[in-house]
Amino acid sequence: QPRQFHLGMFEIGRPLGKGKFGRVYLARERSSGFICALKVLYKAELQHGSGVEKQVRREVEIQSNLRHPNILKMYGHFHDSKRIFLILEFAGRGELYKHLRKENRFPEWKAAQYIAQMASALRYLHRKHVIHRDIKPENILVGIHGELKISDFGWSVHAPNHRRTTLCGTLDYLPPEMVRPHGSGNDNSYDEKVDLWSLGVLTYEFLVGEAPFEDTMVMTHRRIARADMTIPSFVSPEARDLIKKLLVLDPAKRLPLDAVQQHPWIIKHCVKGERATNREKTKGGE
Numbered sequence: 001q002p003r004q005f006h007l008g009m010f011e012i013g014r015p016l017g018k019g020k021f022g023r024v025y026l027a028r029e030r031s032s033g034f035i036c037a038l039k040v041l042y043k044a045e046l047q048h049g050s051g052v053e054k055q056v057r058r059e060v061e062i063q064s065n066l067r068h069p070n071i072l073k074m075y076g077h078f079h080d081s082k083r084i085f086l087i088l089e090f091a092g093r094g095e096l097y098k099h100l101r102k103e104n105r106f107p108e109w110k111a112a113q114y115i116a117q118m119a120s121a122l123r124y125l126h127r128k129h130v131i132h133r134d135i136k137p138e139n140i141l142v143g144i145h146g147e148l149k150i151s152d153f154g155w156s157v158h159a160p161n162h163r164r165t166t167l168c169g170t171l172d173y174l175p176p177e178m179v180r181p182h183g184s185g186n187d188n189s190y191d192e193k194v195d196l197w198s199l200g201v202l203t204y205e206f207l208v209g210e211a212p213f214e215d216t217m218v219m220t221h222r223r224i225a226r227a228d229m230t231i232p233s234f235v236s237p238e239a240r241d242l243i244k245k246l247l248v249l250d251p252a253k254r255l256p257l258d259a260v261q262q263h264p265w266i267i268k269h270c271v272k273g274e275r276a277t278n279r280e281k282t283k284g285g286e
């Protein structure tokens with residue numbers, strides 16, 4: 001059923017945001033009135049051979065076949081002489097990192113619900129042997145009902161993987177096995193467990209308002225390689241326990257996703273209907 005799309009089918013609305021390679025616009029498909037987000041990438045900017053156009057191809061191939069409430073849908077794609085267009089789900093409340101910056105940090109009940117949604121999305125991805133590799137607030141959007149949507153699969157790959165393209169952008173979310181230099185006693189290949197580390201970094205950043213290894217470039221490398229972080233005393237013992245079980249140097253020893261979803265901190269804030277949890281939220285005044 002993959003239909004042929006072309007630019008004339010869409011009315012283009014306001015710009016929604018921009019990434020490193022292109023911009024995204026609100027758009028409406030004329031015949032159906034369907035609202036979506038149209039991501040426009042300029043071929044000239046995806047300079048040949050830099051591996052970026054390979055990333056876009058991978059993003060399309062991977063994201064088009066995913067169906068999960070916490071993963072941004074890609075409905076189709078097309079291109080003209082100068083541009084590539086990705087037809088994406090519209091996430092009505094925008095970019096999560098802007099909410100995080102505005103609120104400084106999230107209350108524990110909200111952070112726990114977000115992490116539960118991320119764990120559910122990652123379990124779905126890992127069952128399909130897809131590693132996202134770039135889980136961070138900047139790549140997460142918020143749907144109209146407040147649900148999280150993982151977006152930007154430019155860095156996702158099929159597991160297991162040996163990284164070739166050089167990393168750029170923040171190191172904060174990278175696990176030790178990806179920041180260690182080539183050939184230092186490891187073949188620097190890695191698997192889905194890199195996303196468990198990033199989930200731990202995300203949990204920390206939701207609760208503390210900054211990443212656990214945030215520092216100068218050199219110090220961030222060193223602190224990641226040693227899992228050297230301090231968790232502030234205002235973080236609850238249950239949340240602290242989960243963070244420490246995810247930010248583990250040895251990938252094999254990181255808490256698996258099903259155990260994350262069963263963790264006391266997640267259960268406490270995510271089991272529906274119990275008066276206790278709701279009272280706790282209102283008591284917290286959030």
Ligand SMILES: CC[C@@H](NC(=O)c1cc2[nH]nc(NC(=O)c3ccc(N4CCN(C)CC4)cc3)c2s1)c1ccccc1
Pocket residue numbers: 016017018019020021022023024037039088089090091092093094095138139140141151152
């Ligand atoms: C994550 C970056 C990535 N973005 C996407 O793919 C994106 C895909 C996609 N779908 N829906 C979006 N929604 C928004 O961007 C948005 C922003 C602000 C909104 N407002 C709601 C009301 N509020 C009061 C003010 C804010 C609502 C929706 C985005 S971004 C990207 C990567 C490369 C090039 C362009 C974009």
